[in-house]
Amino acid sequence: MTKTPHHLDGNAVGGLLIEAFGREMTAARECCGECGSVRELGALLAYTRGPGEVLRCPDCGCVLLVAVRVAGRARVSARAVAWLEMP
């Protein structure tokens, strides 16, 4: 825990997620493959100050989604997501 936390929440990445998925995604639910907690993407912790946007599980802290723009296209990696469910 830092004194001045820099993370936001998944809402902040909503635009890039629409680019990647072609639809609104912050109300979509995911299950964390590490700890099993189920959340809406808008409720995940977002770290947006690096070259990509990172979404972490608020419960166990593991990296769930990384969204980057590669050659003008949005790309999302989601290695630790057990499942994703559209609203």
Added chain:
Amino acid sequence: MAGTAIRGRLRWLLAEAAELVEETPEVRSIVLDAPGWPGHLPGQHVDIRLTAEDGYQAQRSYSIATPAEDERLTLTVERVPDGEASTYLLDELQIGDRFELRGPIGGYFVWTPEIGGPLLLIGAGSGIVPLMAMIRHRVRSQSSLPVHLLVSSRSWDQVIYRAELERLGSEGNDPRVVHTLTRTQPPGWTGYRRRVDREMIGEVAPPPMERPLCYVCGPTGFVEAVATSLVDLGHDPARVKTERFGPTGGNG
């Protein structure tokens, strides 16, 4: 152009500043004409993209302040120290100037009367912006769901939408509006004068057994402290929605 937007797809639109409202010395509302805007729900935000003459671009997210019914879109922007986008929007932008915008974005931190209530809205500083869209929508939709707003500002001069909140708060106490002023208070101030804490929330909020829907918006530290207090007081974590404000994609 309305109706040509493909549902769920985002495209950049050109928006034109139609009206500028100085809300406080550090906060400005920008009323926009955005032809092709597909409409929005209270709580959603937009991405905007500013392009300099040399091609340099800056992208930021701002909450929408207007209720869903309004034809024009209003963004309320708070100055971020040394923030290139907010500095431009507050100091340089003139009526008639244009910039790119896409949206609406967000399906999580959103409220409409169908979602239910009662509503407990807690905001700090410009965190009130998406909450105001919800309040304005609730007032216009003739919904009778109770709304409780707790808003934290540094001083009375820095309360965003102050006149409107005063008017709303005086009309039969519905919505119920409670202020806390954390740094300086006007003479004769009898309200709260500290940061939002568990005791304050306990006094202002409907009891957990009424299962209020809680929307908390503000800087990250504020949001986390308030969300923790709500859960400590016995509110259902699944009914606490948060939106943390801060620089996105660069320095405000």
